[in-house]
Amino acid sequence: xxxxxxxxxxxxxxxxxxxxxxxxxxxxxxxxxxxxxxxxxxxxxxxxxxxxxxxxxxxxxxxxxxxxxxxxxxxxxxxxxxxxxxxxxxxxxxxxxxxxxxxxxxxxxxxxxxxxxxxxxxxxxxxxxxxxxxxxxxxxxxxxxxxxxxxxxxxxxxxxxxxxxxxxxxxxxxxxxxxxxxxxxxxxxxxxxxxxxxxxxxxxxxxxxxxxxxxxxxxxxxxxxxxxxxxxxxxxxxxxxxxxxxxxxxxxxxxxxxxxxxxxxxxxxxxxxxxxxxxxxxxxxxxxxxxxxxxxxxxxxxxxxxxxxxxxxxxxxxxxxxxxxxxxxxxxxxxxxxxxxxxxxxxxxxxxxxxxxxxxxxxxxxxxxxxxxxxxxxxxxxxxxxxxxxxxxx
Amino acid sequence: xxxxxxxxxxxxxxxxxxxxxxxxxxxxxxxxxxxxxxxxxxxxxxxxxxxxxxxxxxxxxxxxxxxxxxxxxxxxxxxxxxxxxxxxxxxxxxxxxxxxxxxxxxxxxxxxxxxxxxxxxxxxxxxxxxxxxxxxxxxxxxxxxxxxxxxxxxxxxxxxxxxxxxxxxxxxxxxxxxxxxxxxxxxxxxxxxxxxxxxxxxxxxxxxxxxxxxxxxxxxxxxxxxxxxxxxxxxxxxxxxxxxxxxxxxxxxx
Numbered sequence: 001x002x003x004x005x006x007x008x009x010x011x012x013x014x015x016x017x018x019x020x021x022x023x024x025x026x027x028x029x030x031x032x033x034x035x036x037x038x039x040x041x042x043x044x045x046x047x048x049x050x051x052x053x054x055x056x057x058x059x060x061x062x063x064x065x066x067x068x069x070x071x072x073x074x075x076x077x078x079x080x081x082x083x084x085x086x087x088x089x090x091x092x093x094x095x096x097x098x099x100x101x102x103x104x105x106x107x108x109x110x111x112x113x114x115x116x117x118x119x120x121x122x123x124x125x126x127x128x129x130x131x132x133x134x135x136x137x138x139x140x141x142x143x144x145x146x147x148x149x150x151x152x153x154x155x156x157x158x159x160x161x162x163x164x165x166x167x168x169x170x171x172x173x174x175x176x177x178x179x180x181x182x183x184x185x186x187x188x189x190x191x192x193x194x195x196x197x198x199x200x201x202x203x204x205x206x207x208x209x210x211x212x213x214x215x216x217x218x219x220x221x222x223x224x225x226x227x228x229x230x231x232x233x234x235x236x237x238x239x240x241x242x243x244x245x246x247x248x249x250x251x252x253x254x255x256x257x258x259x260x261x262x263x264x265x266x267x268x269x270x271x272x273x274x275x276x277x278x279x280x281x282x283x284x285x286x287x288x289x290x291x292x293x294x295x296x297x298x299x300x301x302x303x304x305x306x307x308x309x310x311x312x313x314x315x316x317x318x319x320x321x322x323x324x325x326x327x328x329x330x331x332x333x334x335x336x337x338x339x340x341x342x343x344x345x346x347x348x349x350x351x352x353x354x355x356x357x358x359x360x361x362x363x364x365x366x367x368x369x370x371x372x373x374x375x376x377x378x379x380x381x382x383x384x385x386x387x388x389x390x391x392x393x394x
Numbered sequence: 395x396x397x398x399x400x401x402x403x404x405x406x407x408x409x410x411x412x413x414x415x416x417x418x419x420x421x422x423x424x425x426x427x428x429x430x431x432x433x434x435x436x437x438x439x440x441x442x443x444x445x446x447x448x449x450x451x452x453x454x455x456x457x458x459x460x461x462x463x464x465x466x467x468x469x470x471x472x473x474x475x476x477x478x479x480x481x482x483x484x485x486x487x488x489x490x491x492x493x494x495x496x497x498x499x500x501x502x503x504x505x506x507x508x509x510x511x512x513x514x515x516x517x518x519x520x521x522x523x524x525x526x527x528x529x530x531x532x533x534x535x536x537x538x539x540x541x542x543x544x545x546x547x548x549x550x551x552x553x554x555x556x557x558x559x560x561x562x563x564x565x566x567x568x569x570x571x572x573x574x575x576x577x578x579x580x581x582x583x584x585x586x587x588x589x590x591x592x593x594x595x596x597x598x599x600x601x602x603x604x605x606x607x608x609x610x611x612x613x614x615x616x617x618x619x620x621x622x623x624x625x626x627x628x629x630x631x632x633x634x635x636x637x638x639x640x641x642x643x644x645x646x647x648x
Contacts, residue, residue, distance in 0.1 A: 009522075019491055021448045021517035022542035023569050025551075164454050170445065177447040184546055184569040282492045282518065283445060295466035296496035297444040 004249040004316070004325055010198025013323060015289075015315035018197035019282045023181040027189075028285075030104065032199050038103050039096075039206065051095050052210065055128070056085045058092075060211075062218035062374070067346040074229075074367035077222070078349070078377045079215050081240065088352065088379030089208060089240045090121035094190055096207030098125040101188035108132045108187045112176040114141055114169035114236075115306030116148025117379065118192030123157035133157040136175040138168035141306065148383065166300045169310055173284050193237025194314030197285030201242075201314045208243025215374055216247055223372055230365070232257045233376040234357040235328070236272070236308035238317045240378035245326070255327065258317060259357045261303035262330035272301035273330040274313045275321045283311065288318040304333040304387065305353040307379070335360040337391050340381060352379030353387060396595040398561055399484045399512055400618065403435065407619025408610065408647060409599060410626050411438040411488065413456040414473070415465025417630050422473050426481045428636060432643035434483065438515065438621065441470055441489035448517045450573030452624040456631075467497045467505075474509035486540065486561075488515040499528050503535035513538030513561045525558065544569050545585045549592070556594045563596045565589060565617060567603040573624035576603030578612045586616035610646050622646065 010016050010032070018028055038044055052058040061080045069076045081089035094111075101109060109126050111133070113119030119135040126133035135152055139161040142149055152159050165171040173195075180189045194201040194208075216226040231248055233241035235258040248254045263271035271277065274291055281290035283298055291299040291311040301311045313321075320326035331339075340356035343349055351359060355378045362373075381388065388394065400407060410429050414422045426437055442457035442465055449457070470487075477485065487506065494502045494516060506514065514537060519528070524539060532539050538561035543552055546569055555563060565586075567576045576582075589598055600613040601621035613620035629635050629642055 017523060018520055019518045019523070020520065022547060023448065023544050023566065023571075025544075026546040164451075165444065165458070174445050174447050178450075178571045181448065182570050182574075184544075280495070282490075282495060284447075285518070290492075292492070292496070294496065295468065296493035297461060297466075298492075 002250050004320060006198065006202040006316070012316045012319035015287050015318040016198055016201060017287050018285060019287060020197045020285045021181070023184065024177070024197070027180060027184055028197050031203070034104065035100065035199050035203050038100055044099055044103065047099055048096055052092065056091050056095065057083060058210065059214040059218070060084060062215055062222065064222060065347050068343065071346065072362050072367060073369050074371040074373050076373045076375065077219070078375055079211060079244065081211065081376060081378050082349070082351065082355070082380035086121050086124055087382060088117050088121070089211060089243065090118045090192060091124065092210055092243065093192065093204050093207040093239060094118070094121040094125045097188070097190045098129050098131070101131070101190070102129060104188060106186055106188035108134070108183065109190055110134045110136065110176050110179050110187055111190045111192060112136045112169065112172040113192065114172065114309060115383065116141070116145040116152065117307060117383065119157070119159070120148050120151045122190050123152040123155040126157060127155040134179065135159050136162050136172040136179065138162045138166070138172050140167040141169070141172070145306070170298065177284070193239040194242040194316060195237045195284055195286065195312060201286065201316055204239055205242040205246060205316060208239050209246035211240065211243035211376060212245065212247035215244070219374070227251045227254050228372040228374045230255045230257060230371060230373045232259060232358045232361060232373065234259045234308060234354045234378060235313055235317060236261070236310045236354065237312070238314040240376050242314060242316060244376040245320070249325065256320065256325065257361060258320070258326050258328045259361050260328060260330040261305055261308035261357055262332045263302040263304070265332055266330055270302035272303040272308050272310060274311065275328040276330055278312070286315045288312050288315040289321065305336065305357065307352065307354040308357065329361055329364070331357040331360040335363070337388070339363070340388065341392065349377070350381035351377055352381050353384045354378055395597070396560060398597060400562070400597055404597065404618055406614045407435040407599065408433070408643065409436045409438055409619060409621040410434045411440060411621055411623035412627055412630060413440040413442055413453065413460050414470050415442065415460035415463045416456040416627070417459070417635070419463040419465060419469070420473070422470065423476055423480060424636070425630070425639070426477065426485065428639045429643065430481050430483050432640040433647055434643055435619065436484040436486070438486045438488045441465070441467055441487055441493060443490040443493055446490060448571055450571040450624060452573045452627050456627045467493055467502070471505040471509055474511065478510040484512045485510070486513045486515055487511055491516050491519045500531050503531050503537045506537050507535040511537070513540055515540040515564060517542055521555070521558070540564050542566055543589070545582070552589070552592065552594070556596055559596045561596070562599045562618070563594065565598050565600045567600055567613065570602055572602055574603050575605060576609045576612065590616050607646050607648055
């Protein structure tokens with residue numbers, strides 16, 4: 001058992017657990033006691049992998065980005081999660097969770113979403129399975145992410161505006177939890193990241209671990225080795241990073257770099273750089289690192305990238321950070337936007353602004369020329385065209 | 395039945411919940427005093443949190459405004475220094491775990507003891523973390539930790555909660571966030587009966603969805619008492635709320 005994976009009580013070192021009101025206990029307890037057994041069933045594995053192959057389009061390519069490599073003086077591979085159906089890694093998790101929900105006999109699916117990527121991925125699998133779908137989305141996000149709202153509606157989902165607090169992702173998550181409290185029997189909550197009460201962080205990481213599982217096989221073909229020197233991924237809640245790191249956690253020689261969003265700068269007051277500013281705390285059902293005031297009120301985060309705009313990180317990330325297994329860094333809006341444009345010009349790939357944060361960190365690394373680097377290109381930039389256009393004035 | 399703070403009275407106990415620092419920062423103790431005078435049997439004073447997931451819109455709103463007014467645990471304990479010179483009925487604090495964690499669990503229990511608070515209700519502090527990490531600290535300071543029971547809670551778990559409790563058990567009228575109306579149908583009657591017949595060691599107090607004389611009467615037919623929250627917090631949003639408190643309590647007890 002890896003010391004970086006969840007223990008029997010649902011903890012990663014001091015982080016994790018299930019800090020939930022009694023009203024959620026039966027739902028969470030049901031998941032805790034059944035998720036592993038269900039996921040290990042042969043019929044589950046078969047259906048999961050068949051859908052990943054034929055519906056999502058996996059395996060996603062591991063692409064050797066030659067011009068990007070030349071520029072930085074290392075061999076850089078991009079794990080192309082942007083080529084998945086619906087445009088990001090989010091679908092790996094929603095496919096897994098919808099199969100789990102079916103086997104738990106649930107009839108109704110709820111989800112939270114920030115920019116709408118996880119909402120779209122959830123609405124997609126609900127359409128696929130013919131299940132009722134309700135997506136909570138901050139009122140502010142609904143206004144600025146109209147195409148994703150339309151996608152969800154086209155697929156039959158009901159999009160409910162979260163009107164409390166800052167009306168963004170954190171509040172959408174609160175509303176989804178409230179819905180779950182009020183619908184304790186027939187509803188499954190598909191959380192979109194490696195956050196929430198145990199077993200969600202582990203559950204989501206396992207579904208996303210397909211990213212590193214494939215990467216290892218693909219690396220052998222391309223480099224003769226399963227272990228690169230560096231693995232990079234962006235972190236909001238941290239689901240693509242959790243999946244990208246998963247099978248490298250015990251390969252201690254592989255340096256894991258998690259890139260958070262610094263927004264306008266770590267000290268600007270408008271940032272989502274959780275490990276730089278956060279403290280031990282409890283939000284959305286788990287103990288982790290959290291941006292908060294001295295008296296424990298959660299601070300509103302900011303990032304140009306809606307997918308990284310979250311005041312906490314998953315408990316496993318908190319543990320990787322605290323134990324030193326991972327290096328946690330941050331990248332500003334400006335640095336990310338430039339990196340996104342650079343990849344577009346050098347490789348003809350427009351990345352999601354989330355993924356651009358991971359790419360931007362290359363500027364801060366020094367290479368001797370022999371290193372192999374894998375970067376998780378977690379999503380495509382189509383959803384961000386508006387932002388790119390405004391920023392660069394195209 | 396275990397010894398508890400309600401020895402003097404075991405029936406139709408009325409508890410009122412409200413948010414500290416709402417409607418104004420300094421209203422906390424005045425409201426407590428007026429509630430006692432009006433006939434409330436015990437109180438729950440909420441300390442606000444930015445992300446109250448178990449609460450409906452009314453208490454979300456009062457929490458948000460209380461935070462804007464400058465309420466936090468430090469300020470609250472400062473205010474509560476005069477509590478016991480003005481209020482003698484049992485007082486419980488209710489809120490979410492993160493503010494307690496930042497204040498320090500031991501500091502929190504010590505402050506509760508110093509100002510004369512009887513116990514606390516922290517819905518998102520799980521039973522096993524409480525038992526494992528915090529029970530000793532709570533006990534050292536004589537602070538009761540109140541557990542919640544819902545219609546979905548198993549009999550085995552209720553027995554365990556009964557063992558760990560030493561003031562009362564907070565029975566949720568239904569699986570819901572705060573501020574919904576209680577509908578006493580067949581299933582909730584069966585649930586209340588089941589609890590009553592378990593003959594637990596602690597008094598049962600029903601909360602969530604109790605808003606008026608009718609729902610209070612229904613709830614207290616099965617339990618030792620009931621808690622009114624959102625309906626009272628709504629009253630506090632009225633400019634003349636102070637004069638209305640007596641009337642509010644009287645109506646419920648009628």
